[in-house]
Amino acid sequence: MRDKAIVNEKDATFYSVAWGRTKSLVAEGSPAISDKVQVRITEYLPGYVHTLHVHPTQDEIIFVLEGKGASETKSGKQEIGPGDVVLVPAGVEHATYNPNTEVLRAIIIKSPPDSK
């Protein structure tokens, strides 16, 4: 029976990535999976960077919950902080920096989701 799925972000487990740690809310590794969109919480650790990269087919949204950092694309590097929502269209090279001493915590939405 196709029905809703409910998860709580406190129950999701972080795993390490090169720029900090991330956990799946609606994505592989969570009981809630969509074939249209994925949602994670990512913590960019102080001094870390998610270096320039491109998602050829996925739009990405970075919704900052806590902390400050910077979002870089070819138009330059802009400071981001709480409440900022960054839309990175598919094919746009981008990087995310946390040069500060506090964690940069964000909801990361990608559509379509990562392929397995």
Next chain:
Amino acid sequence: MRDKAIVNEKDATFYSVAWGRTKSLVAEGSPAISDKVQVRITEYLPGYVHTLHVHPTQDEIIFVLEGKGASETKSGKQEIGPGDVVLVPAGVEHATYNPNTEVLRAIIIKSPPDSK
């Protein structure tokens, strides 16, 4: 030039809906628009309900930021609160209730976005 767009949720303006109010972060009405996914913040006001309805083609995600309420589908009505992430797959009839005295504030993600 295709590039990122940055908006801050504090700069977005609420408009009224039958169950409270909502504002566009990545959606029509915002400078940030994706053809793959939309993101809004919705406040379900105390005593209000977004009655049973279906999105035939859109997956919807309700990420609760503040307050408490309930999410209903055919499997029943579950209480939801801060940190809860509800995935409602396309075609699943659902309702959202706020029977409490505090606002139920949530990020609402839909993919694909609403058609114009």
